[in-house]
Structures are given as structure tokens and as C-alpha cells.
Amino acid sequence: MEVEARFNSVERLQQYITGCKSEADGHIVDTRVPVGWPTNGTIDFRDYKMKYRENTPVVLDGLSFSIGGGEKIGIVGRTGSGKSSLGVALFRLVEAHEGSIRIDGVEISTISLRQLRRRLSIIPQDPVLFIGTIRYNLDPFNNYSDEQIWAALEKTCVKDSISKLEGQLQAPVSENGENFSVGERQLMCLARALLRNSKVGT
Structure with missing residues (x-):
């Protein structure tokens, strides 16, 4: 059993190395965002759809809503309803299948991950500290x-x-x-x- 488990680990590593799709570029030379962006923090989801992989169902299906700058909202729902997926979408851990997200008028898919993620903050549900x-x-x-x-x-x-x-x-x-x-x-x-x-x- 132990040998089988170890070989399964090797197979999984091989799959991750050869089969996983890379994130978008951390740097995009030609993209610029306004100085101090975002200044207000307004968020607009426009007919946004997201799926975790090409061969899986849509988990966020046609979301359209706006959050005003400085507004504090809570998202509630049962397990699997898509609460965590909204955070995944904002940080572009998974790219949009369709639609767009705009923060202070800037379409987040047009800027680099570094530009985006350096301007967002997250407080994890499970507090994480490092050595x-x-x-x-x-x-x-x-x-x-x-x-x-x-x-x-x-x-x-x-x-x-x-x-x-x-x-x-x-x-x-x-x-x-x-x-x-x-x-x-x-x-x-x-x-x-x-x-x-x-x-x-x-």
C-alpha cells in the first residue's frame, strides 16, 4: 500500500508539471493603471461567468452587480454556492470564462497579476503566519x-x-x-x- 501511495504521488506531480495551465503573466509591459488606483474601490461584475476548468460546469453564472467604494457587504449561502469563488475571481486565481470585473473602471483582465494583487488585501478565514x-x-x-x-x-x-x-x-x-x-x-x-x-x- 505504501509503495502504491508513493507512486500515486509521482503520477500526480507529473500531471501537475505537464498538465496544469499557467497563470497569466505577472508583468505586462504595455499595461498602465492610473496613479493611486484604485482610489474609491468600486467593483462591477458584468455578466461574469467562471469555471475552474474547461471540462467542468460554470460555478458563477452570469453575475451582474455593483459594490460602491467604501461599502461593506457580506455574502451568505450554503456550501458550494460560490462564496469563495467570488474571491477567486477578484484575485484572478481563475480567469473569467465570460464577462468582466471592473475595479474603479479598470477591467482587471487587462492588467498584470502583479498590478492587481498588490492593490488588493485578503484576511484569511484561517489565520496564516509563516516561519x-x-x-x-x-x-x-x-x-x-x-x-x-x-x-x-x-x-x-x-x-x-x-x-x-x-x-x-x-x-x-x-x-x-x-x-x-x-x-x-x-x-x-x-x-x-x-x-x-x-x-x-x-
Whole structure:
């Protein structure tokens, strides 16, 4: 049984290497977005259809709706109704089958993944932290100052507990953040999103 399981793993790896379709380009030289985009964060779905693979059914079928800038909405529904698929669509983890999504008037399929994803934020349902330091988890690309990071931690009411740790922002984070409580991990994920100050977040 163990040998069979290991060979199944090899077959799966081979399938992923040779059969998986790549994402769109991370960089598109000729695309430009307005400076500071998005400024308001309005989102327009226009007759949007999405399927996870060519030979699978449509999971989002003809969605058309608008969300105003600064508006906060909740999406409810039973398991399999497409709630998570809306987030997948916004981040272009799967490309549209038909229709379009516009953020502040810009069709997101016409810009690079890097331009799009750097301007969106997500707070995961299961709080995710990585091995490293607190600072690395909040600002992995060193885009922000310590003062900005502390301000984000203060907004999420976790500044006091972080400031008591040895090393403070340089305090170590173990695998999956297991040296912090689930609540602390959730607050740090929230601080990470606040630090980016995105106009669109999920």
C-alpha cells in the first residue's frame, strides 16, 4: 500500500508539471493603471461567468452587480454556492470564462497579476503566519517603516502584547504561528491587511 501511495504521488506531480495551465503573466509591459488606483474601490461584475476548468460546469453564472467604494457587504449561502469563488475571481486565481470585473473602471483582465494583487488585501478565514519574524509576516517585502507597522498593530489592539516580547518586531514566529494564540494570529492577519491600506479587501 505504501509503495502504491508513493507512486500515486509521482503520477500526480507529473500531471501537475505537464498538465496544469499557467497563470497569466505577472508583468505586462504595455499595461498602465492610473496613479493611486484604485482610489474609491468600486467593483462591477458584468455578466461574469467562471469555471475552474474547461471540462467542468460554470460555478458563477452570469453575475451582474455593483459594490460602491467604501461599502461593506457580506455574502451568505450554503456550501458550494460560490462564496469563495467570488474571491477567486477578484484575485484572478481563475480567469473569467465570460464577462468582466471592473475595479474603479479598470477591467482587471487587462492588467498584470502583479498590478492587481498588490492593490488588493485578503484576511484569511484561517489565520496564516509563516516561519520568520513578526515583521516579516506583516511586511515581507520591507515596504513599510517600523512606525507604520506599530500603528497597524495598535489599531488591532495587539501592540501591547507584541511590545512585551523579546525582540518585539524581530520576535520569532514558529511554523503556522503556533507560538501565538489563534486570536493573536487573526489580529496579526488583520494588521497585515490594514498596513497595505487597500481600497478593496476580502
